[in-house]
Amino acid sequence: MTSPTLRIDDLRLSFRTWRGLTEVLHGVSLHIRKGERVALVGESGSGKSVTARIVLGLLQELKSSRIDGVVEFEGRDLEKLSAAERHKLRGTKMSMIFQDPTTALNPVYTIGMQFREVLGRRVKGISQRQARDVATAALADVSIRDADRILASYPFQLSGGMNQRVMIAMALANEPSLLIADEPGTALDVTVQAQTLQLMRALVERHQTAVLFISHNLGVVREFADRVYVIYKGRIVEHGTAVGLFADPRHPYTRALMEAVPHITGGGIPEIDEESAAFSAPMAVHEGCAEPGASA
């Protein structure tokens, strides 16, 4: 079997504070195969976003962080790569989509200029015309027809949904093998979020892009992901296929998380304990979902 696009093994992250080391990730392991969409689900502060940022190598630059464990990208251990080699991967082989599309785009440059910057990561010194052609094609992929107008616009002139599409187009323009989506579209309203997710899904399917999908929205995850990891307080508590996990949530925390979704048919906001001893129960792994290369 070829090595998975992304494999994380026993990842630990601590921050140095004035009181000593505080560990926030206690040995996270996950993997994503080529073209697979994997969701990492958990509440705020559970360690979803830091995991994504470690994969991109953004946290390693922080002086106060200490990272242990293995992060392998297409069979290469990222920790063993030089800084320059890691740098090269970013924006070309892996890219990221952010929560709020409007603030994630630079306010003082037009979409076209930003596109050109991003495309320039793969093709050094790409010409303006070439960049425009690629950008126009990428925008067409996210159902934007009047690319010329969009490319000449500044982010604040476009709607949130439009910016989200632009960001998806930008993230996929260099045909990365891994796309990290950190709560994409959480800042958008639900209908727009659904539309853009549909677009994204069609695109990653077509390009066989592996996706690490970070979310707290179970409904979205159920629609989008093939496999799901549930993370709680820096530990993976349950891992299974999306179908299996939603049909048969085994870990107490997963069940609590599912109950926490308010129902439109009434019942109001459910009461869930903030902490519970049961949440610290050992990890529940669904059949056929073992980590490759791991002993367990």
Place this chain on the structure above:
Amino acid sequence: MIVLIGVSMLIFAIARVIPGDPARIALGPNATAEQVADLREKLHLNAPVVVQYGIFLRDLFHGDLGQSLYTNRAVTTDIAQFLPATLELVFVSGFMMIVLGLPLGVLSARYRGRWIDTAIRLVSLLGVSAPSFVWAVIFMLLFAFYLPIFPIAGQISDTIKLPAVTGFVMIDALIAGNLAAFFDALRHIILPAFSLALAGIGQAARLTRSSMVETYEKPFIEMARSYGFMESRIASHFALRPSLIPSLTVIGLDFAALLANAFLVEQVFAWPGLSRYGVQVILRKDLNAIVGTVLVISAMFLIVNIVVDLLIAFINPRIRLSQRPA
């Protein structure tokens, strides 16, 4: 324009309220009472202030700011003679402010928390907290007296004679093709311009730093990082431009403030400029000259502000585009 009229009224009133009889000061202690009375009549000093202002406005629209009692020449002639030197000083100073202040701020934000940041912040704080004439004296002592690298005073060495074309000594030297004279003038301007600019450099560096630090927190910077752009490129390209707006506003204000600070620095370095002229005419209560000098300085203040506003609009598309319908 409205601002200028306001300023002229204000300064006109203030100049007339300060105690001391201008005619008496101009004529000296030996003048007779009749001579003083004559001069007062000639200067319309006996008329009510409002009438005096009316006369002043009438003359102003004829391009006449009256006679200076001190130099006995038209105030406009005096200003034309002294203004270029001041402008030269202020422009060189402003140039230093931009080419030193902005990059220092960028460096400081880029290496936040490292020694280079601490050093830059310390220097900027020193620059901001001591007035420019103190620096003028310190620099004069250090670099012109103990270590005679730079000339101690004046705009250019006395031995060099240049045809006055524009009145700007450095430009005149270039026009005359006299490089030696140009570098001589350059050496003369460095100390006064730098002591004048120091506060502005500090101010610009501090503001650029804090505004860049704020920009660095924005999601689009993380996005740029996630796309693997080099830190240096992020600093100079992605973070700087959104941060420039507050810096530019302050640089604009400081640029105008240079004109005011130039009063003392010109005094220290015996710079033959308008500000020094201003100090002298104030001391002599030379009404026409005071009003003329202040008017010219406020006009420059306004011009600088307009230029800054235009620049900001150029840099910030939000402002530029909001002016026309979408």
